[in-house]
Amino acid sequence: MTDAPATSGLTPYISIDGTKAALAFYEKAFAGQIIDVRDADGMEGKVIHSQIQINNAPLFISDFFPDYGYPAVAPAAFMLHLQVEDAQVWWDRAVAAGCTIKSPIKVEFWGDIYGQLTDPYGVVWTIGQSVKK
Template sequence: MADVRPPTGVTPYINVDGAKRALEFYEKAFAGEVKQTMPAEGSDRLMHAEIAINGTSIYLSDFFPDYGFPPVPPQAFNLHIHVEDAQAWWDRAVGAGCLVVQPLKKEFWGDIYGQLRDPFGVTWAIGQSDTH
Protein backbone atom coordinates (compact mmCIF):
# COMPACT_ATOMS: atom_id res chain seq x y z
CA MET A 1 0.00 0.00 0.00
CA ALA A 2 1.32 3.44 -0.93
CA ASP A 3 2.47 5.78 1.79
CA VAL A 4 -0.19 8.50 1.63
CA ARG A 5 0.56 11.45 3.85
CA PRO A 6 -1.90 14.24 4.50
CA PRO A 7 -0.85 17.66 3.20
CA THR A 8 0.61 20.23 5.53
CA GLY A 9 -0.19 23.92 5.55
CA VAL A 10 -3.41 25.16 4.00
CA THR A 11 -4.95 23.32 1.06
CA PRO A 12 -7.68 25.12 -0.89
CA TYR A 13 -10.83 23.02 -1.25
CA ILE A 14 -13.27 24.34 -3.81
CA ASN A 15 -16.72 23.20 -4.86
CA VAL A 16 -17.69 23.70 -8.49
CA ASP A 17 -20.58 22.75 -10.71
CA GLY A 18 -18.94 20.12 -12.91
CA ALA A 19 -15.81 18.96 -11.09
CA LYS A 20 -14.78 16.54 -13.87
CA ARG A 21 -14.94 19.35 -16.44
CA ALA A 22 -13.09 21.64 -14.03
CA LEU A 23 -10.25 19.13 -13.69
CA GLU A 24 -9.94 18.91 -17.47
CA PHE A 25 -9.98 22.69 -17.73
CA TYR A 26 -7.35 23.14 -14.99
CA GLU A 27 -5.09 20.62 -16.72
CA LYS A 28 -5.25 22.72 -19.88
CA ALA A 29 -5.32 26.24 -18.40
CA PHE A 30 -2.85 25.83 -15.53
CA ALA A 31 -0.81 22.74 -16.49
CA GLY A 32 -2.51 20.86 -13.65
CA GLU A 33 -1.81 17.22 -12.89
CA VAL A 34 -4.75 15.20 -11.57
CA LYS A 35 -3.62 13.21 -8.56
CA GLN A 36 -6.85 11.43 -7.60
CA THR A 37 -10.57 11.35 -8.24
CA MET A 38 -13.32 9.77 -6.16
CA PRO A 39 -16.61 9.51 -8.04
CA ALA A 40 -19.86 9.55 -6.13
CA GLU A 41 -21.61 6.21 -6.24
CA GLY A 42 -24.32 6.08 -8.89
CA SER A 43 -23.54 9.58 -10.15
CA ASP A 44 -21.30 11.36 -12.63
CA ARG A 45 -20.31 13.84 -9.90
CA LEU A 46 -17.04 13.76 -7.99
CA MET A 47 -17.18 13.63 -4.22
CA HIS A 48 -13.46 14.44 -4.04
CA ALA A 49 -10.57 15.15 -6.37
CA GLU A 50 -7.03 16.43 -6.11
CA ILE A 51 -5.09 18.33 -8.74
CA ALA A 52 -1.57 19.73 -8.42
CA ILE A 53 -0.96 23.13 -9.96
CA ASN A 54 2.50 24.67 -9.88
CA GLY A 55 3.56 22.18 -7.20
CA THR A 56 0.61 22.68 -4.84
CA SER A 57 -2.51 20.55 -4.44
CA ILE A 58 -6.03 21.87 -4.69
CA TYR A 59 -8.95 19.72 -3.64
CA LEU A 60 -12.30 20.02 -5.34
CA SER A 61 -15.68 18.39 -5.58
CA ASP A 62 -19.09 18.87 -7.07
CA PHE A 63 -21.90 20.38 -5.06
CA PHE A 64 -24.13 17.88 -3.27
CA PRO A 65 -27.39 19.64 -2.32
CA ASP A 66 -28.87 16.24 -1.47
CA TYR A 67 -26.29 16.02 1.35
CA GLY A 68 -26.44 19.63 2.55
CA PHE A 69 -23.86 21.17 0.19
CA PRO A 70 -25.93 23.34 -2.17
CA PRO A 71 -24.44 25.34 -5.05
CA VAL A 72 -23.07 28.70 -3.97
CA PRO A 73 -20.99 31.15 -6.01
CA PRO A 74 -17.29 31.53 -5.15
CA GLN A 75 -16.89 34.35 -2.65
CA ALA A 76 -14.16 36.82 -1.70
CA PHE A 77 -11.04 34.81 -2.55
CA ASN A 78 -8.69 34.06 -5.40
CA LEU A 79 -6.26 31.24 -6.00
CA HIS A 80 -2.86 32.85 -6.46
CA ILE A 81 -0.20 31.25 -8.65
CA HIS A 82 3.25 32.78 -8.22
CA VAL A 83 5.47 31.88 -11.18
CA GLU A 84 8.69 32.77 -12.99
CA ASP A 85 6.97 33.59 -16.33
CA ALA A 86 3.58 35.18 -15.63
CA GLN A 87 2.97 36.04 -19.27
CA ALA A 88 3.26 32.39 -20.38
CA TRP A 89 0.89 31.23 -17.61
CA TRP A 90 -1.49 34.10 -18.42
CA ASP A 91 -1.53 33.37 -22.15
CA ARG A 92 -2.20 29.66 -21.59
CA ALA A 93 -5.07 30.35 -19.16
CA VAL A 94 -6.69 32.98 -21.40
CA GLY A 95 -6.24 30.69 -24.40
CA ALA A 96 -8.03 27.92 -22.50
CA GLY A 97 -11.02 30.16 -21.77
CA CYS A 98 -10.35 32.23 -18.64
CA LEU A 99 -11.78 35.75 -18.68
CA VAL A 100 -9.65 38.74 -17.71
CA VAL A 101 -10.79 40.35 -14.44
CA GLN A 102 -7.72 42.53 -13.88
CA PRO A 103 -5.17 42.79 -16.72
CA LEU A 104 -1.69 41.40 -16.22
CA LYS A 105 0.66 44.34 -15.66
CA LYS A 106 3.40 45.69 -13.45
CA GLU A 107 1.74 46.86 -10.25
CA PHE A 108 2.67 49.68 -7.87
CA TRP A 109 4.30 47.23 -5.46
CA GLY A 110 6.67 46.09 -8.21
CA ASP A 111 5.32 42.66 -9.13
CA ILE A 112 3.66 41.63 -12.36
CA TYR A 113 0.10 40.67 -11.43
CA GLY A 114 -3.34 40.03 -12.91
CA GLN A 115 -6.58 38.21 -12.19
CA LEU A 116 -8.68 35.83 -14.30
CA ARG A 117 -12.02 34.08 -13.83
CA ASP A 118 -12.43 30.51 -15.00
CA PRO A 119 -15.65 29.11 -16.53
CA PHE A 120 -16.63 27.75 -13.08
CA GLY A 121 -16.60 31.19 -11.44
CA VAL A 122 -13.30 30.80 -9.56
CA THR A 123 -10.95 33.79 -9.61
CA TRP A 124 -7.27 33.09 -10.18
CA ALA A 125 -4.38 35.51 -9.68
CA ILE A 126 -1.11 35.12 -11.54
CA GLY A 127 1.92 36.90 -10.15
CA GLN A 128 5.61 37.20 -10.81
CA SER A 129 8.24 38.97 -8.74
CA ASP A 130 9.90 41.68 -10.75
CA THR A 131 13.63 41.09 -10.56
CA HIS A 132 14.59 43.94 -12.93
Protein backbone atom coordinates (compact mmCIF):
# COMPACT_ATOMS: atom_id res chain seq x y z
CA MET A 1 0.00 0.00 0.00
CA THR A 2 1.17 3.50 -0.67
CA ASP A 3 0.72 6.81 1.01
CA ALA A 4 -1.98 8.86 -0.66
CA PRO A 5 -2.57 12.56 -0.22
CA ALA A 6 -5.66 13.60 1.68
CA THR A 7 -8.51 14.45 -0.67
CA SER A 8 -10.18 17.06 1.48
CA GLY A 9 -9.22 20.24 3.26
CA LEU A 10 -9.64 18.63 6.68
CA THR A 11 -8.77 15.06 7.55
CA PRO A 12 -9.71 13.60 10.94
CA TYR A 13 -6.79 11.73 12.56
CA ILE A 14 -7.87 9.49 15.42
CA SER A 15 -6.13 7.00 17.68
CA ILE A 16 -7.80 3.69 18.50
CA ASP A 17 -6.74 0.74 20.60
CA GLY A 18 -6.55 -1.89 17.86
CA THR A 19 -6.18 -0.04 14.57
CA LYS A 20 -5.94 -3.14 12.37
CA ALA A 21 -9.20 -4.54 13.72
CA ALA A 22 -10.84 -1.12 13.46
CA LEU A 23 -9.83 -0.80 9.81
CA ALA A 24 -11.40 -4.18 9.05
CA PHE A 25 -14.53 -3.12 10.93
CA TYR A 26 -14.75 0.20 9.05
CA GLU A 27 -14.43 -1.65 5.74
CA LYS A 28 -17.50 -3.68 6.66
CA ALA A 29 -19.57 -1.09 8.54
CA PHE A 30 -18.93 1.97 6.38
CA ALA A 31 -17.85 0.49 3.02
CA GLY A 32 -14.35 1.80 3.66
CA GLN A 33 -11.39 1.25 1.37
CA ILE A 34 -8.04 0.82 3.11
CA ILE A 35 -5.45 2.97 1.37
CA ASP A 36 -2.36 2.63 3.58
CA VAL A 37 -1.25 0.78 6.72
CA ARG A 38 2.18 1.34 8.26
CA ASP A 39 3.30 -0.91 11.06
CA ALA A 40 5.31 0.57 13.92
CA ASP A 41 8.88 -0.71 13.72
CA GLY A 42 9.66 -3.17 16.49
CA MET A 43 6.16 -3.03 17.97
CA GLU A 44 4.33 -6.11 16.80
CA GLY A 45 0.72 -5.45 15.88
CA LYS A 46 0.91 -1.67 16.36
CA VAL A 47 0.09 0.73 13.53
CA ILE A 48 1.90 4.06 13.43
CA HIS A 49 -0.25 5.40 10.57
CA SER A 50 -3.11 4.26 8.37
CA GLN A 51 -5.55 5.76 5.93
CA ILE A 52 -9.00 4.53 5.02
CA GLN A 53 -11.34 6.17 2.54
CA ILE A 54 -14.97 6.34 3.71
CA ASN A 55 -17.70 8.05 1.71
CA ASN A 56 -15.04 9.61 -0.56
CA ALA A 57 -13.16 11.16 2.37
CA PRO A 58 -9.95 10.14 4.15
CA LEU A 59 -9.71 9.10 7.77
CA PHE A 60 -6.26 8.66 9.34
CA ILE A 61 -5.93 6.20 12.25
CA SER A 62 -3.09 5.08 14.49
CA ASP A 63 -2.74 3.01 17.62
CA PHE A 64 -2.00 4.56 20.98
CA PHE A 65 1.65 4.67 22.06
CA PRO A 66 1.73 5.13 25.86
CA ASP A 67 5.51 4.65 26.02
CA TYR A 68 5.88 7.69 23.78
CA GLY A 69 3.40 10.02 25.47
CA TYR A 70 0.21 8.94 23.66
CA PRO A 71 -1.77 6.96 26.26
CA ALA A 72 -4.98 5.14 25.48
CA VAL A 73 -7.98 7.35 26.15
CA ALA A 74 -11.63 6.88 25.32
CA PRO A 75 -12.87 8.89 22.31
CA ALA A 76 -14.66 12.02 23.53
CA ALA A 77 -15.88 15.43 22.39
CA PHE A 78 -16.09 14.63 18.70
CA MET A 79 -18.22 12.73 16.20
CA LEU A 80 -17.49 11.59 12.66
CA HIS A 81 -20.33 12.61 10.35
CA LEU A 82 -21.33 10.86 7.13
CA GLN A 83 -23.57 12.91 4.87
CA VAL A 84 -25.01 10.41 2.39
CA GLU A 85 -27.73 10.04 -0.21
CA ASP A 86 -29.42 7.02 1.41
CA ALA A 87 -29.00 7.18 5.17
CA GLN A 88 -31.01 4.03 5.81
CA VAL A 89 -28.64 1.89 3.72
CA TRP A 90 -25.59 3.25 5.57
CA TRP A 91 -27.37 2.91 8.92
CA ASP A 92 -28.47 -0.68 8.37
CA ARG A 93 -24.99 -1.76 7.22
CA ALA A 94 -23.30 -0.14 10.25
CA VAL A 95 -25.77 -1.66 12.73
CA ALA A 96 -25.46 -5.10 11.11
CA ALA A 97 -21.65 -4.83 11.41
CA GLY A 98 -21.85 -4.14 15.14
CA CYS A 99 -22.42 -0.43 15.79
CA THR A 100 -24.78 0.36 18.64
CA ILE A 101 -27.54 2.92 18.37
CA LYS A 102 -26.95 6.09 20.37
CA SER A 103 -29.79 8.10 18.82
CA PRO A 104 -32.21 6.40 16.40
CA ILE A 105 -32.29 7.43 12.76
CA LYS A 106 -35.33 9.56 12.03
CA VAL A 107 -36.48 12.78 10.43
CA GLU A 108 -35.24 15.48 12.80
CA PHE A 109 -36.82 18.85 13.65
CA TRP A 110 -34.58 20.58 11.09
CA GLY A 111 -35.99 18.33 8.35
CA ASP A 112 -33.09 15.97 7.60
CA ILE A 113 -32.80 12.25 8.29
CA TYR A 114 -30.22 11.83 11.06
CA GLY A 115 -29.03 9.33 13.65
CA GLN A 116 -26.02 8.55 15.87
CA LEU A 117 -24.14 5.27 16.31
CA THR A 118 -21.22 4.17 18.45
CA ASP A 119 -18.71 1.75 17.00
CA PRO A 120 -17.01 -1.01 19.04
CA TYR A 121 -14.01 1.32 19.60
CA GLY A 122 -16.09 4.05 21.24
CA VAL A 123 -16.16 6.43 18.27
CA VAL A 124 -19.50 8.15 17.68
CA TRP A 125 -20.61 8.28 14.05
CA THR A 126 -23.50 10.37 12.77
CA ILE A 127 -25.31 9.61 9.55
CA GLY A 128 -27.33 12.28 7.81
CA GLN A 129 -29.33 12.71 4.65
CA SER A 130 -30.75 15.94 3.32
CA VAL A 131 -34.43 15.73 2.60
CA LYS A 132 -35.49 17.80 -0.36
CA LYS A 133 -38.67 19.79 0.15
